[in-house]
Amino acid sequence: MEKRSLGPELERWVVAQAIAGNDPGNVLQPLLDDGWGEQEAVDAVAAAVNAYVARTAEQSGLPMPERVPVPTEPNGASSLDGGDREVHVLASMLLPRVAVLGGLLSEEECDAMIELARPKLKRSTTVDPDSGGDMVHAARTSHGTSFVRGENALCARIEARIARLLDWPLEHGEGLQVLNYGPGAQYEPHYDYFDPEASGSAVTLSRGGQRVASVVMYLNTPERGGATVFPDVHFEVAAVRGNAVFFSYDRPHPMTKSLHGGAPVLAGEKWIATKWLRIAPHA
Incomplete structure (x- = not known):
């Protein structure tokens, strides 16, 4: 037909x-x-x-798009099979490609992840565009730590769930990063992809290619503030324990409208776990 x-x-x-x-x-x-x-x-x-x-x-003359993970099609299923857990689609946007996921983590998993990360916290860093190494930046005022992919049973379970939900190879994911934001802490709007024009990007791109998607999981619910904001489209996602926001960016360019940030925590604290996905196996 x-x-x-x-x-x-x-x-x-x-x-x-x-x-x-x-x-x-x-x-x-x-x-x-x-x-x-x-x-x-x-x-x-x-x-x-x-x-x-x-x-x-x-x-x-922009970069051509890459294939990206897709958790749900437009007007698709409201419940997704995570293998060991059912996850709900609470909101979905086409441009930027954003999906708010309800119940990605259980309350017990959230608490356990916080306790695993708490003793390892250090001042958060960003990627140095010149060297490809880590650097402390004034725009990011959280404390955090990272886990090697599959470092423990909890990480392995969450990573397998995300891989199934997004139909994206497990080995194409970076290890989980856990961040803690105290009162007033924030992460100013930024992009998660690596700038291909930066001199240090060759180092990061050699370990799995470009990032194409992010999953931000909320490990607690702040008393006030701490939303994930997308300034280009005036959209924000409230930080609610167990929920997550997925967003993809099919090329390293602002046209993806994937500019996002962590709004200031106005009362209490915020804990999140972030998973970044690459176009190729990440080592």
Whole structure:
């Protein structure tokens, strides 16, 4: 059967809705009302957005997109199989590609991860763009520690769950990083991908290629503040224990709208665990 075409006017409307970050369900509804099959509509919307991204890249000389993890399709399942745990999709956005996941971790797992990390905390660092090493930066005022992939049973279980949810190879993930933010601590808006133009990026890119997605898991619920914010689209995700926010970026460029930050903790403290995913096996 020949695939239906959106037509120029409808395609422009679909792309405009995606750029604005509107609810995927609202984008699909006019097609469904017009008699489109659900999967047919999903495929057409995805094709329109992907074609727009490719055209923009070609016209602007931008880097071409990479394949990225996809936890759920637009207007997809509200419950995801994590193998040993059911995870719920609470919110989803197309551009940037963001999914808020409910119940990714149990309360017991959150508490255990905090206790494993607590004695190892040090002032958090960022990647030095010149050397590729670690450096303390004023924009990041948390304390944290990192675990080697599969370092203990808890890490291994969480990493396997994420790999299953995202259908992304386990070995393409970095080890978990746990961060603690006290009152007033924050992480100013930034990108998680490595700047390919920075002299130090060759070092980080040699160990698994570019980052393409992040999963930020909330290990506690701050009394106030501490949201994960996406300034380009005026969207924020509240830090709620056990929940997580997933976001992907198919190329190292601001057009992904993946600029994000950790808003200041206004009362109490915030604990998170972060998982970064690469395009190739990470060593």
